[in-house]
Amino acid sequence: MTLLSDRLLEPDVVNLDEAEAAAVLNAPDPDLPLKRVDVATADAREVLLSTGEWAEVVLTAGNETLPEALRGACIILRDTIMETTTIRATDPAIHDATNTRLAGLVAAGVLTADTKGRLMALADRPQSWAEANDFPNGVTARDVGVARGHR
Numbered sequence: 001m002t003l004l005s006d007r008l009l010e011p012d013v014v015n016l017d018e019a020e021a022a023a024v025l026n027a028p029d030p031d032l033p034l035k036r037v038d039v040a041t042a043d044a045r046e047v048l049l050s051t052g053e054w055a056e057v058v059l060t061a062g063n064e065t066l067p068e069a070l071r072g073a074c075i076i077l078r079d080t081i082m083e084t085t086t087i088r089a090t091d092p093a094i095h096d097a098t099n100t101r102l103a104g105l106v107a108a109g110v111l112t113a114d115t116k117g118r119l120m121a122l123a124d125r126p127q128s129w130a131e132a133n134d135f136p137n138g139v140t141a142r143d144v145g146v147a148r149g150h151r
Contacts (some may be wrong), residue, residue, distance in 0.1 A: 004147040018141035025139040028126035039087040089123035
């Protein structure tokens with residue numbers, strides 16, 4: 001608890017009650033390194049729907065006159081989003097393959113570079129202080145109280 005006790009002396013949390021301090025320590029902290037996470041396909045679909053590029057992916061996947069590699073990349077993207085719930089971005093090989101496939105769709109004009117960036121950014125999110133400091137289930141108000149010497 002020494003690490004937590006020390007953190008609770010910092011100006012942003014020292015005067016907060018236990019629940020408020022716990023909330024701050026569990027909130028994403030943009031000053032900490034990003035953490036790679038798996039991506040819910042619903043989140044990827046939301047990006048593509050919000051940009052209007054989902055239709056282009058679906059139309060390209062169904063167009064048999066287009067080059068096989070382009071059509072295949074769109075089929076993989078379409079089917080991944082429609083038939084699975086998670087993209088395992090924490091697997092470096094899957095993350096790299098996704099990045100490469102999306103870059104190909106940008107080069108072909110199916111996606112914009114901005115959309116590719118938004119999709120890839122789904123896999124990297126700010127950590128909370130709790131995550132970064134080995135509190136995998138978060139810091140509770142009770143943890144804060146104990147670290148402050150309250151029982």
